[in-house]
Amino acid sequence: MVRRAAGHRRFAGRPRVDSRPVETRSEVQQPAEVGLEWDTPLYRTAVAQYEEALRHADVSVAVARRLAVPERAVMVSVPVCLDDGEWTIFPAYRVQHSSVLGPTKGGIRYDRHVTLGECAALAMWMTWKCALLRLPYGGAKGGVRCTPRELSQAELQKITRRFTSELMPFIGPQEDIPAPDMATNEQTMAWMMDTYSMQKGYAVPEIVTGKPISVGGSVFRAEATGAGVVMVIERACGRLGWSLPSLRFVVQGFGNVGGIAARELADRGASVVGVSDYSGGVHDPAGLDLAALRSWITEQGSLAGYPDATNVTNPELLELDCDVLVLAALEEQLTAENAPRIRARLVAEGANGPTTVAGDEICAERGITILPDVLTNAGGVTVSYFEWVQDLGRLFWGRDEIRSRLAEKLGDAFDRVWELSDQTDVSLRSAALVAGIREVAAALDARGIYP
Known part of the structure; x- marks a missing residue:
């Protein structure tokens, strides 16, 4: 006969879960071992923002703890024979934060600073972003640790195809759908799509988004993030009573996001007084x-040496006199060190995670409004969703229809965030996160935890 230790009891049906609402940050914190592998400053920033938003989200402790960590984190090595015949092994990652609302979605970046923790933070933000926009996705992010500018096209293709092969068990049109990110583009996505399709034995255009139109890509996808940034700025100007054409803009980053945003701003009559690249x-x-x-x-090849304007460093650019500062480059650019010297009245986050927690607090104290990344740069994933839907149905839309649908989606999300911020007296960032967290928490409450 089996004897049970004192205090042991058998549970019938579903296990008991902690359904109390979150009241303090300590209730969400996990044992240190849980987040050890991805514990980086950027991940801690994402978690700190999440914990702050939970105070207003009215979700249970059990749900809050589940959403505080990723569902899956994959680390792989990517062996590649370079053009000179030398073999090099590149570390690579894919983090899937939450699949509660649907397949995970997020970019692939090539950068020498890519880490598991960076991917975990960006995947978490992607979950809230998709939920805020009411897209049927969870968040993911991945990348290869390399220096793209030092690699040939042939080498980049080899890296991409091998990385895709390593990810085959973890990605799919209904599992995880990659997209371009830092230093990747539509060609990268074409290589990924082809590699996946060749493994399957038939064309699967819906496996990635941000592809060339010739292989199932969508019109307006390349411009979507930058154009979306300006759509959100326009909405904010309307709420603040500002005339956009009368404003002076500084744009950090002159690539796919910042370059498009600068062009869209100029097309609306605004003055772009500063831009930067690497x-x-x-x-x-x-x-x-x-x-x-x-x-x-x-x-x-870069802005270096441009003769018809004053040359400044990237740190100096952030402190230029302007009305609106658009951050469309890297993470952690607005910090405790430089936030006291920022002269913009409004900051628009076109990049992911460009403001640290301390930088956020200082800007709030100084009355500088920040349009948060999970809302401001959501144009890219929204049009990626449109591309995925078009690929699944093999029915494609025109540019005007997609631009109109994007403006409607972003406008709806902006209005909900602005009104929630007013109602709860929290920052736009917290309001955006609260709105996204509530969407995911409601779905997780309904679904429960399997098995």
């Missing part, structure tokens, strides 16, 4: 000639 920035208080800047970059 090599540094340029400034002209009278407004920059964006067409001339693009021509210079095409010829020279």
